Amino acid sequence: MPGFDPEISKLAQRVLVNPRKIDYHTGVFATKITPAKDGRPVVIELTDAKTKEVKDTLEVDAALIATGRAPFTEGLGLENINVLTQRGFIPVDERMRVIDADGNLVPHLYCIGDANGKMMLAHAASAQGISVVEQVSGRDHVLNHLSVPAACFTHPEISMVGLTEPQARERAEKEGFEISIAKTSFKANTKALAENEGEGLAKLIYRPDNGEILGVHIIGMHAADLIHEASNAIALGTSIQDIMFAVHAHPTLSEVLDELFKSAKLKGSHDRRSLSEPVAV
Template identity: 90%
Template sequence: MFTAYLICESLQGPQKVKVGSSNNVLTAKDIIIATGSVPFVPKGIEVDGKTVITSDHALKLETVPDWIAIVGSGYIGLEFSDVYTALGSEVTFVEALDQLMPGFDPEISKLAQRVLINPRNIDYHTGVFASKITPARDGKPVMIELIDAKTKEQKDTLEVDAALIATGRTPFTQGLGLENIDVATQRGFVPVDERMKVIDANGNLVPHLYCIGDANGKMMLAHAASAQGISVVEQVTGEDHKLNHLSIPAACFTHPEISMVGLTEPQAREKGEKEGFDVSVAKTSFKANTKALAENEGEGLAKLIYRPDNGEILGVHIFGLHAADLIHEASNAIALGTRIQDIKFAVHAHPTLSEVLDELFKSAKIKHKLLTQ
């Protein structure tokens, strides 16, 4: 008996996998589904891989487009806007929601727009859908038809050199034979519990079957998939383990970077209202950090969202130089359950960017001091 890692095969029943197009059926003690995801392309959009592209094609273009429209302003769209403007392209965002960067903490989004969008050769249309996109052909440019996201009325038509579809990713779970074990996907995602164990259509756990990564939709990040895989390996080798997804950091690799872990301020306040606790916010600026100033990168903000009654860290958001590296002190604190009243005494070397987090934790106001036993 062994553990089978299901890549492109088909489940035939409990602990059974058919390999490829052959009739070979393997029996395994445990099976891990790790099939990942593919770019999501909305209806009405024709992708040719040359002038209408996804993130899979975006770094393989033979020429840099003079004008490129980016549909979606999340992580992928924002990162590629950074790349294409650096290469000299004019960029136009097309965003269905009423604001750019809707998945980020609102305060971070506002600052990032001021630094990453407004000064650059970027314009945008918000509150609109790209209902139809036609690739460039026969001497004609890429045509993008925009409709109002709410009323569905025709709004505008864009003519650009290229269009990048950055509307997220969709799980690659078709053809896995999930119906053979009575598992129904939810919007394509394989349902799992907090230990990545697959749940069938009746709400029962499927014995010895796990799903990790983008295919389960819990957190569509490569390092989250890796952490989930490690958690599952712990379990199949006899050690119980449960991953805290709120402790997993995320980063957007722009210049400067954006990073975050835990809850946004609106999410934290909603949770506080439901569970009956107050939420406080502390902030520090990169302009007060000597290393950032020495690097001529003083534009930046770190934001801490926490419970003032017990010092629990609910979320940390950073916009600034090397934000993707700085976030790990906060993510590890959340993972280990470290409270602000303890971490604020940690010593940081001077002059370093890590002092941004040092000042952030020290600026928090805790109502009741707790002593570490």
């Protein structure tokens, strides 16, 4: 899970891998696989990712190859319009308009989905397509890719939207602002406990100075469904000051995010009345 928040990845390993009798190898490539034949097992040669030297050899009953997706852009005639792919991907701008080798936009040509390499997810491709249709219909629309959620359908599920903590810290250092972290546990959620699914964590990365939501990461029951509240908040530019007063039904898993946003600590004029402050009724 290299694209997910490191803290969530570590928790996923503890919950999904460590309790099970699974041998796993990291930091290596399966550089050679010899298929099973005449009663002999499948042989997998593992090469160290850094030294490029053969590190180990595995003998197994079967091998599942899941190396991800690659762009299928050869043979499209891109060279005829002065478009050069980058590692096989077609360069586009934020509106999915194709960019040629000289940095100019190719008139009336758009590229959506895996072929542009921006975010290789089916729902991202659909959103990019909608953005293009809006533009050719005369209505400008730019898709905020940081608002597009991603999910792993493990048990429990894992989901994320926006920046990871390292990415947020890098951006904060570059742009000169602070970030804060808030967390809530599924162990405090009544619905999760009723379902005997108390293992889980939600993590919020945000700016305490203006309440901007930078990223939300969830591991737990129905995490892939829960992430959309955060996704929509980022897409609409909703601040923590506003979303923390949203009302969630009880008892529901949505209260995990309700507690997450309410636990954020804001600074200065952006810090509205403390939620613990008594209110006259």
